[in-house]
Amino acid sequence: MPSFDAVIEPDLVELRNAVEQAQKEIANRFDFKGSSAQVDLTSPTPKTRELTLWADSDFQLGQVKDVLITKLSKRNVDIRLLDFSATPQKMSHDKLKLSVPVKSGVDAETAKKMQAALKASKLKVQAAFQGDALRVTGAKRDTLQEAIALLRKELNEWPLSFNNFRE
Missing domain, CATH: 3.30.70.990 (YajQ-like, domain 2)
Incomplete structure (x- = not known):
């Protein structure tokens, strides 16, 4: 996945x-x-x-x-x-x-905001807070790209970067 x-x-x-x-x-x-x-x-x-x-x-x-x-x-x-x-x-x-x-790492409050934004968007992705990062998984690559675009748009006050992209 x-x-x-x-x-x-x-x-x-x-x-x-x-x-x-x-x-x-x-x-x-x-x-x-x-x-x-x-x-x-x-x-x-x-x-x-x-x-x-x-x-x-x-x-x-x-x-x-x-x-x-x-x-x-x-x-x-x-x-x-x-x-x-x-x-x-x-x-x-x-x-x-x-x-x-x-600043380095995602704190719990920011992770909750990110998870809430993803849930409100009705995208078919799951988000889990792991240590200093928020792991987002989905069935298709396109939905993950939509999730990235959504997070950049919704949480523009934070300098988010997206890494560890896996198929």
Whole structure:
């Protein structure tokens, strides 16, 4: 029976490349000379990723954020994966640190919304929540393609990707 997985995950290679490009631009820009402005990509646990932005002031932190967003956009990394809602932490010597978690995996609430959208559409597919993904199975490949189109249309606030397509 054909199936696919609906997941929320970043392209880690492009994310790393965008962070490295942002670091290069920050190192070369005149307005960041002599400052501690930088961007780091860390992985506290194997499944979670986090961007850390460092700067000397609020204005500089905003500039670092703008440089990072520009580089991410140019590399086609979805900005909706990043959660910039945290407030910056004050560190020693009046430096600021902003931790930005990178969303990965489908949480239970989003999976329920996806399942409800599929049930309401009356498509002949079954959806099961498995770990960090929603597995959708159906009898025909065409119905699965309709399910993908429906999920993209209904849940456009989430950067969904579809992988593990099997016949």
